[in-house]
Amino acid sequence: GVLAAELGCRIQLVISAAYFAVGAALCAFSTGVGMLIIGRFASGLGLGISAIAGPLYIAEISPRERRGNNAAMHGVFITLGILASIAFGIPQAPPPADAAHPLEGLNAWYWRGLLGFPIVLAIIQIVWFLWVYPVDPPSLLVNRENKKEARKTLYKIYGAAPPNEINMNDKAQAALELQLNDLEEATKLAKGVPRIRVVQAMCDPFLRTAVFLGVGLAAFQQLCGINGLMAYSNSLFAEAGIPPMNLTLASTAMACANVAASVLSSRMVDRWGRRKLLFSGSFCQTLAMALLIMVTDEKYSWLLPAGDQGVAAVVCFTVFVMSFSFGLGAVTWLYLSEIYPMEIRNPSLSACGVINWLASFVVVFGTRFLSLKEACRVFGTICLLGCLSTYIYVVETKGCSMDDSPLTPRSGRSASPLLTPAALNSPRAHYKQMEEGESDDDSEPEDKKPLAVRAAAGR
Structure with missing residues (x-):
């Protein structure tokens, strides 16, 4: 939030690229586990910055009628990156059984090239935003x-x-x-408004709906289980009955379908609107989880010929991933960038980012302890609750001004104690002005000072 307010999204993306370059270099030339961890930590810092700054920057430099399409392309390229990472990993042989068996042949050096490749992309991004396209919103x-x-x-x-x-x-x-x-x-x-913290906005009758909706949507994007299921897709596919030699093929097919769904979503987001995509995507995720429970449960084995459960599980899993890319994956951060007024946009998006990554950690860490059936039940229930919440609470923002959204219309600012001119006459604002040297008790008429300030002076 502080970086966004002071530097803007473009410079944030330059900083994130620098973190990516440092992290990739440390990983590529690492001499031990400690160096690898530090490198991944640096890359994580870059990802934390770019995950918020990227969609916001795209939204701010896009025409209103194409904002959804342009912002959704961010999701398209994420899915292309996932597909590329799977494709680049195909030449590698399976890892050794234990640490006693050293890496040999291609495996001995290829991993360094994979971990170091982001250096090239980071340099391109830095050059692009500093010299080729140095445009601020x-x-x-x-x-x-x-x-x-x-x-x-x-x-x-x-x-x-x-x-x-x-x-x-x-x-x-x-x-x-x-x-x-x-x-x-x-x-x-x-x-004209003092800096507003997210906690303050949560207590404000005008801002609290947007804040809670944004935080809830950011959490739902991860709690639906997408990263946990993607991280352990091979083990879950194996549990569903896919032969080991076909696991990479199944993951590649799923990634290709993921790209297709993202491209379709980018074309539809400015036609259908944000709300329809979020609702339809979460509904299809719920349906996919329900079907996945059925095809992996022995009670419903009569529905499919013997030996086809694995293929059906991959199909259901792919539908789940495509539905995520069509809805939550493509729309979430675009929607969040549209619902907050300028006064709280940066801190609110930062709070959403923190909640999003915490939810991702919980999901990825927790999925390893769940069987395929348990994971489907847990994430299917969350998807159902999220689908219902989307239908009830999400308001359409297609074509609106980013500073005058339906959730926080400019005409309704009078309902906010934090945004109305009365807030500027509060003791807190007065003390802040005094600290910054912007006002002086001796130069201000006594009857114009806030009551609390006059009372404090009297004491």
């Missing part, structure tokens, strides 16, 4: 009081050149100027 430029550059960037986003003179009779120009004025108004309002 209009909202950040307005916040830095660089309206001229903000107008230039906004027109560029919509494929137009900024005119020398503004013609408000031109509908296209008028729409862009109105959008720029909206950004200025939102920035002015945000600057």
Whole structure:
């Protein structure tokens, strides 16, 4: 949250790429387990930054009518990365049975190349954002009081050149100027409000719905079980009856289907909207888990010919992964970037990121102790609850302004004690101004000071 407010998403992505490069280098040239752990930790820091900054940056530099499509492409390339990682691992032979058997042949060095390859991608990203495409979002430029550059960037986003003179009779120009004025108004309002913590926003009657919905959606994205099932897919496939020689093939087929679902979602998100994709995706995940329970349960063995349970399990598992990519995988972070007003967007997204990764840790760590049937029951139940919650609580945000969403409309700010002008006259705000030297008790009329401040002075 602090990085986003001070540096902007573009510089955050540069920093995350630097972490990726350092982490990959440490892993590729590691001489022991300790060095590997440090390298993976550095890569994890980069991932923690980019997982939030990437979707937000895409959303901020996209036209409203294409914001969903562009942001969903982030998910498409994640699935392509998963597919590539599986494909790159195919040349490797199975690992040795124990530490007494050393790595031989290709296995002796190939793993270093795989772990070091992100260095190339990180350097490309750093060069791209610093020299090839050093473009900051209009909202950040307005916040830095660089309206001229903000107008230039906004027109560029919509494929137009900024005119020398503004013609408000031109509908296209008028729409862009109105959008720029909206950004200025939102920035002015945000600057007039003291920094708001997530805990404070949770207690605010106007902001709490967006905060709790965002945190819940971020948790649901991981608690549905996607990372746990993906991490242990080979062992779960083996338990379902897939022969060992076909495990990699099954994982590759699942990854290909994952890419296809992500591409489809990117095409549909601006047509169907966010709510429909989230609901339909979680509904299909629930259905896939229910079917997976049936095909792996001996009670329902009569439904399938003998020996086909393994294939049916892979199909159900693939449908589950595709449904995730179609809904939660493609839409979650786009939706979260749209529901928060500027005053709490960065800290709220950071809180969502923390909850998301904690949920991922719980799922991946806990799945190892579950059998296939137990995992399906647990995650199927969570998917059902998430599906119902999505239907009840999620509000459509397609085409809305990022600073005037249906959950936190600008017209409703008067309901928020934290966002209304009255909040600026609070003792907390007054003390903060005094600490920063922005106001002085001697220069301010006594009757204009907050009551609590006058009472404290009297004591």
